[in-house]
Each structure stands twice: as structure tokens, then as C-alpha cells.
Amino acid sequence: MPELPEVETTLRGISPHIENKCVTAIIVRQHKLRWPVPVKQLKEQFVGQTILDLKRRAKYLLLECESGTLIVHLGMSGRLRILTNAPPAQKHDHIDIEFSNNKILRYTDPRRFGAVLWMTENPEEHILLKNLGIEPLDKKFNxxxxxxxxxxxxxxxxxxxxxxxxxxxxxxxxxxxxxxxxxxxxxxxxxxxxxxxxxxxxxxxxxxxxxxxxxxxxxxxxxxxxxxxxxxxxxxxxxxxxxxxxxxxxxxxxxxxxxxxxxxxxxxxxxxxxxxxxxx
DNA sequence: CAGAATACCTGCGGGC
DNA sequence: TGCCCGCAGGTATTCT
Known part of the structure; x- marks a missing residue:
């Protein structure tokens, strides 16, 4: 699994492609991840939104929009890729998020220990995030x-x-x-x-x-x-x-x-x- | 309460 | 070649 450096690498890789871009569609082929993917909520509240900011907290990726935040965890075997001419989805390509610039963010995760969630409130207050310890690269970590x-x-x-x-x-x-x-x-x-x-x-x-x-x-x-x-x-x-x-x-x-x-x-x-x- | 075990899931490599 | 076992970057939940 991605540990912190892999998540950070992913964040830096995807940010330039989707920051300030509008989500035009989401395709969920497999909703059974670590927790069920809230498909209905994502279609209603995430599609149509612009990605205002991308952050990392621990090993969670946070895609912030005006109406809420997409929370992504890669689990043991998850990965995110940016595709321009998307090849047909393979067996473990569970989610595609399409953007206004025709780029696709594809979530792939054979073991399905990862998670894709939606939080309308402050993501730091999410049950999975609020009890986390400090960031290792923070100067308070000593x-x-x-x-x-x-x-x-x-x-x-x-x-x-x-x-x-x-x-x-x-x-x-x-x-x-x-x-x-x-x-x-x-x-x-x-x-x-x-x-x-x-x-x-x-x-x-x-x-x-x-x-x-x-x-x-x-x-x-x-x-x-x-x-x-x-x-x-x-x-x-x-x-x-x-x-x-x-x-x-x-x-x-x-x-x-x-x-x-x-x-x-x-x-x-x-x-x-x-x-x-x-x-x- | 702390700490250990269990659970979730698929794929791969090694041993037979 | 094929089957069975153990192992894999995580972590919430359940147990003792």
C-alpha cells in the first residue's frame, strides 16, 4: 500500500490536471470498497462541482469542492491515475471521475481495502480523520x-x-x-x-x-x-x-x-x- | 484501559 | 501443470 510518500506522490501527480476543473461525471463500477461508495450522493452533490483544492491528511487524499469534500484512501493496493484517452476499464478499475478538460481520474484497487467517501462538513471532523495523530513532517513531530x-x-x-x-x-x-x-x-x-x-x-x-x-x-x-x-x-x-x-x-x-x-x-x-x- | 487478534479482499510466488 | 498455503504497502473492529 501506499504509505505517506506514495499518497503525496499521487497528490502532486493529479493536482495540476484537476485543480479548478469541473467534475462532469462519475462512473462507479464497483461500490463495495472498505466502506460502500456513496454513489447516489456523489452523483447528486459531487458531479457539477469544481475541485477548489487538493490536500493530503495522513494517507487520505482530500478533494475539496464548494459542496463538500471527496475523501480517498488507497488502502493496500489502490492507485489513482490521470488518463486522457481512457482505455477500456479493466477488472479492478472501480471508479472513473470525468472532468471538464476531458481528463479522467481512474481509481483502481484489486484488494478493495481503500475507500472513496463524501463529507459535506469539514473533512478534518470526519470520524476517520478526527482522531489521527500529527503529521511526521510537521515540526511539532520530534x-x-x-x-x-x-x-x-x-x-x-x-x-x-x-x-x-x-x-x-x-x-x-x-x-x-x-x-x-x-x-x-x-x-x-x-x-x-x-x-x-x-x-x-x-x-x-x-x-x-x-x-x-x-x-x-x-x-x-x-x-x-x-x-x-x-x-x-x-x-x-x-x-x-x-x-x-x-x-x-x-x-x-x-x-x-x-x-x-x-x-x-x-x-x-x-x-x-x-x-x-x-x-x- | 492496553494490547492482541481478526476481519475485509485479490493476486502472486513457492512448495509439493 | 495445478492445487494449497502463506504472504502483501492498511486500519477499523472485536477480543482478552
Whole structure:
């Protein structure tokens, strides 16, 4: 799935094509996504509207119109593309949104874990958005913030950084990469980490996410940028998907295990256990 | 309450 | 070649 960099890449890719453009039609071929697509409401309230602004909050894309906001989540396998001469819809091309400039925004999602919703009120108040934690690229996201949020958390730090009530947008790939960069063991209990380590971790998360955005995200299977090109950050992955292979830094064999049902790869040598780690 | 397990869905690769 | 299993970028909901 798209994590934050993939969603950001999608936002930047589609914005220039549809900002200030009018929605002329919507075709919903499959309404059973994570939640039912509100087809009737979209036809009545979204069609005919102009996209005034496009935003991202966590991994949600927000297409704001005067009458409301289209909320899109890509789930695990969703993607959005801009098409000019739209080829016939394939099996998993669930939704087409047509614009006044003849461009089509096509939503494709084989696993259907994504969502397309409509919110007439302030989208930040949507039930799915209002309890989300802060944005990782916000300057308020730092070591001090994590120290406060982690103080009673006994769970593995990897699980904790993936908890969107704490910080949004960090999924399985970037959690593993950030912990490697910060030299922190993914199984370390969140509350055991020092301010120094959490400062390092928050910086590592920002660094990794910024790099990934620059590379157009990470393409493993489904994800493509809105123009159909893959994301190139996949070439920069140091640990994710590299279990058993040599650490790029110390050459020792990377360990692979499950943490909270999610596969996790780390280097035993470079990501030391918190009890052993000392500030540099 | 925190934390763990489960659920949603399709497709693919590996092992037999 | 084909079947069965486990696995995949997420996260709300249900359980213990």
C-alpha cells in the first residue's frame, strides 16, 4: 500500500490536471470498497462541482469542492491515475471521475481495502480523520513529542511508530527503514527509549519520508505514480524485503521476524538493544 | 484501559 | 501443470 510518500506522490501527480476543473461525471463500477461508495450522493452533490483544492491528511487524499469534500484512501493496493484517452476499464478499475478538460481520474484497487467517501462538513471532523495523530513532517513531530506519547507504551517501538493515533503515514516499509537509519531495535519497548534515541528516530522518519517523496515513492507491485511510472525509492531500501541478505553497513545477515503480524527486517548489529545503546 | 487478534479482499510466488 | 498455503504497502473492529 501506499504509505505517506506514495499518497503525496499521487497528490502532486493529479493536482495540476484537476485543480479548478469541473467534475462532469462519475462512473462507479464497483461500490463495495472498505466502506460502500456513496454513489447516489456523489452523483447528486459531487458531479457539477469544481475541485477548489487538493490536500493530503495522513494517507487520505482530500478533494475539496464548494459542496463538500471527496475523501480517498488507497488502502493496500489502490492507485489513482490521470488518463486522457481512457482505455477500456479493466477488472479492478472501480471508479472513473470525468472532468471538464476531458481528463479522467481512474481509481483502481484489486484488494478493495481503500475507500472513496463524501463529507459535506469539514473533512478534518470526519470520524476517520478526527482522531489521527500529527503529521511526521510537521515540526511539532520530534523526540519530545514521541517521549510523551511513548511514556506508557510497552509495545514494540515499530508497532508504536505505525500507530496513527500517535503519528500518521508511517507504514511497514518506512517504519523498518527509519528504525534502521536511527539504529534502534524494532522490538525495543517504546517506553524504554531515551529522548536522545527518540530525537534520532523522529529525524530518521522525516529523512526517509522526504527521500521517498523525492523518488516518487516505492513501487513493489501495485503502486505507480499518477502518470503510470513506478516509484524509485525501492532502489534505496536498506532493510525492507532484504531478510537474510547482508546489512549494507556492517555486512552481517539481516534478521527477519514478525512484529504485530507484520514482517520486519533489521540488523542485529547496527540496531542494538536499547539497554546497550549509549548516546554518541 | 492496553494490547492482541481478526476481519475485509485479490493476486502472486513457492512448495509439493 | 495445478492445487494449497502463506504472504502483501492498511486500519477499523472485536477480543482478552
Amino acid at each position: 523526540g519530545k513529542y514521541l517521549l510523551e506519547k511513548f511514556k506508557n507504551k510497552n509495545i514494540a517501538v515499530k508497532t508504536a511508530v505505525m500507530d496513527h493515533h500517535i503519528v500518521v503515514g508511517v507504514g511497514n516499509i518506512y517504519a523498518a527503514e527509519s528504525l534502521f537509519l536511527a539504529g534502534i531495535h524494532p522490538l525495543a519497548p517504546a517506553k524504554s527509549l531515551t529522548l536522545f534515541q527518540l530525537e534520532k528516530l523522529s529525524k530518521a522518519i522525516k529523512t526517509i519520508l522526504r527521500q521517498a517523496i523525492k523518488q516518487g515513492g516505492t513501487t513493489l507491485k501495485d503502486f505507480t505514480q499518477s502518470d503510470g511510472k513506478p516509484g524509485y525509492f525501492v532502489n534505496k531500501l536498506n532493510v525492507y524485503g532484504r531478510g537474510g541478505k547482508p546489512c549494507i553497513s556492517c555486512k552481517s545477515k539481516l534478521t527477519s521476524l514478525k512484529i504485530g503480524q507484520r514482517s520486519t527486517v533489521y540488523c542485529d548489529k547496527c540496531q542494538c538493544s536499547p539497554a546497550l545503546e549509549k548516546p554518541l
